[in-house]
Amino acid sequence: MNKQLIFSLIISFLITSCGNKKTDSSNKSERNEKEICKLPRVVEGPIALGFPKIEGLAPSVGKLNVTVLFVDFEDVPATESTDSIFSIINPIVPNFYKEISYERLEYNLNPHFEWLRLSKPSAHYGATIREFEPHRNFLQEAIDLADQNVDFSHTDVVLVMSNPKAESIPFGPVFKSLDSEYQLKTAEKSISVGITSGYDLNYWGGLWLAHETGHTFGLPDLYDFEGENQLKSVGTFGIMGTQAGNAPGYFAFERWVLGWIDDNQVICHKSGVTTSELSAIEKIGGIKAIITSIDSVNLQHNVYQLR
Numbered sequence: 001m002n003k004q005l006i007f008s009l010i011i012s013f014l015i016t017s018c019g020n021k022k023t024d025s026s027n028k029s030e031r032n033e034k035e036i037c038k039l040p041r042v043v044e045g046p047i048a049l050g051f052p053k054i055e056g057l058a059p060s061v062g063k064l065n066v067t068v069l070f071v072d073f074e075d076v077p078a079t080e081s082t083d084s085i086f087s088i089i090n091p092i093v094p095n096f097y098k099e100i101s102y103e104r105l106e107y108n109l110n111p112h113f114e115w116l117r118l119s120k121p122s123a124h125y126g127a128t129i130r131e132f133e134p135h136r137n138f139l140q141e142a143i144d145l146a147d148q149n150v151d152f153s154h155t156d157v158v159l160v161m162s163n164p165k166a167e168s169i170p171f172g173p174v175f176k177s178l179d180s181e182y183q184l185k186t187a188e189k190s191i192s193v194g195i196t197s198g199y200d201l202n203y204w205g206g207l208w209l210a211h212e213t214g215h216t217f218g219l220p221d222l223y224d225f226e227g228e229n230q231l232k233s234v235g236t237f238g239i240m241g242t243q244a245g246n247a248p249g250y251f252a253f254e255r256w257v258l259g260w261i262d263d264n265q266v267i268c269h270k271s272g273v274t275t276s277e278l279s280a281i282e283k284i285g286g287i288k289a290i291i292t293s294i295d296s297v298n299l300q301h302n303v304y305q306l307r
Helices: 027-037 082-089 092-100 122-126 132-146 207-216 252-257
Strands: 004-010 014-017 062-072 105-117 157-162 174-176 193-196 266-269 274-277 289-295 300-306
Touching: 027 266, 062 082, 062 132, 082 092, 082 105, 082 157, 092 105, 092 207, 105 132, 132 157, 132 174, 132 193, 157 207, 174 207, 193 207, 252 289, 252 300, 266 274
Parallel strands: 004 300, 062 105, 062 157, 157 193, 266 289
Antiparallel strands: 014 274, 174 193, 289 300
8 A cells, every 4th residue: 555544542642753953934834744644545436435525515614414214124114213213323423523523513313203115025125225326226116105295405324234134235336426427316406425324233123323324424344354453553442433332533634634623723734843732532622733744755754642
């Protein structure tokens, strides 16, 4: 990999990197140094980690409006109320994002409390849930059933909650399209992002949606797709690695990309000696990250944060 981020969890408030003594620089020079630390996205498309944040997906600052629909199937009819399913994700997810974004994101879940019966057996949808067009068709069918009674004009994301007893739908992925031709269609607008829940909601719980919401912002998974130890890169500290950790959240670099950390809260250190006090990542204000360069040619950096 030509470009990489190495996330380091530092348990000391003081970080020192050794080398030549750093000299004073102008504000312009400091801004240029910050740009060096804003590692660019290494791939094109609707999912990648780096600057700038991908435009056209879900907003990460301001209001995020999620319209919630509920679907069941002839072979697995719903036996629980939509309210009970909704309580799995609310208020845990809005509260999670209020805290994790330092109150910069207002996460609004807008439910349509009605079971919508899809036309085909659950296995039909589950077999191809990770393929682009079938997943889009799944979401679109739910939207079409609700469109007469739901106003989508302020919707950023459509969340379709499947009957959690439908084992044939094993997991719930995210749909994304930056091409208006393939986006989800409603009477009011086109929508670029949709989420589907699956049977795994039963063991992940509400933080499943917190993880999937990260994808609606354009963030990638941070777990390894191969090998026995899939969490060897970020452990249980990152929500995009796993939502099963004791304190899953977003890393400082992710928060910077999403607009929750300002440029003046990041120290971009090229060389020499520097001593700075880090503020805990979970608290509002203060310096949140120190970034040091390992290899300026290949854009390899260390990102230090305090938890």
